[in-house]
Amino acid sequence: MPELPEVETVRRGLAHFLIGYRFKSAEGLHPRVVKPASLQPLSAVVGAHIKGINRRGKFLWFELDRELALVAHLGMSGQFLVARKDRPAPGHVRAHFELSKGFKKQELLFRDQRTFGWLSVEQLTDGIPQSARHIALDPFDAAFDRSAVIARMKARKAAIKSVILNQEIMSGVGNIYADESLWRAKIHPEIPACELSVKKIGSLVDAAVQVMAEAVEVGGTSFDAMYINVNGESGFFETSLAAYGQEGEPCPRCGRGIRRIAFGNRSSHYCPKCQVRT
DNA sequence: GGAAATGTTTACCG
């Protein structure tokens, strides 16, 4: 379930287990796993040393000791698994990597049921891969400019929910955290952004940061040393969601039933009492 | 059988 907190959890897991390792093999196992814009096949990373794992919004990349980076987007269902050879291979494995560091060996799998995720080999410009150049800073980036982002949001006529989801204004928020942030800030998802006060938009941005930070906390504890599932499943979803997926459940704040409405191809969930469209 | 599912890109329209 990859939004920023899940991708960050994956990033931490990969960094924890793989920094310092060198790629020994790299193999795509599905015709669409390598993004068409990739400069090279996955084999271009063989021999490269992993210096770091970086992230912007929901984009992830392996920083290597060469010009190129291995970039990944998890799409809707992508996962990285640091697997063990003595365990059975799971289904839907789209790419396979072998790594080593001295005597130590690791096996990395990229799994993706729905195949909206991808991998690519790209050039970095100012440390950012080509495919993420248009993605705005996420709120955990040291250079994130809160008031500039709020001002850009305020200038939009579109519904606030599509504005908070716009990865070119602020990155990282997906459908789940959008609904949770709007619920926390008590904002109806369909209000045009320009009709909200700067203060109200500020409270929404703060709510997004807060809810995502809480999710990262929970997600960061889920590693299993034996069969390392670096997919960011956190347990956060079942226990802590106030609005998303809670249609008909009582609002944790006021007890009113959470309502679900259509939003493009998916849904918005909100409390009809706390989040009024004025 | 139908509906819905965490995301991004591209096409299209006004």
Place this chain on the structure above:
DNA sequence: CCGGTAAACATTTC
């Protein structure tokens, strides 16, 4: 050109 919406991508699960 811009902003905004809708569809497309594929598969599984409820």
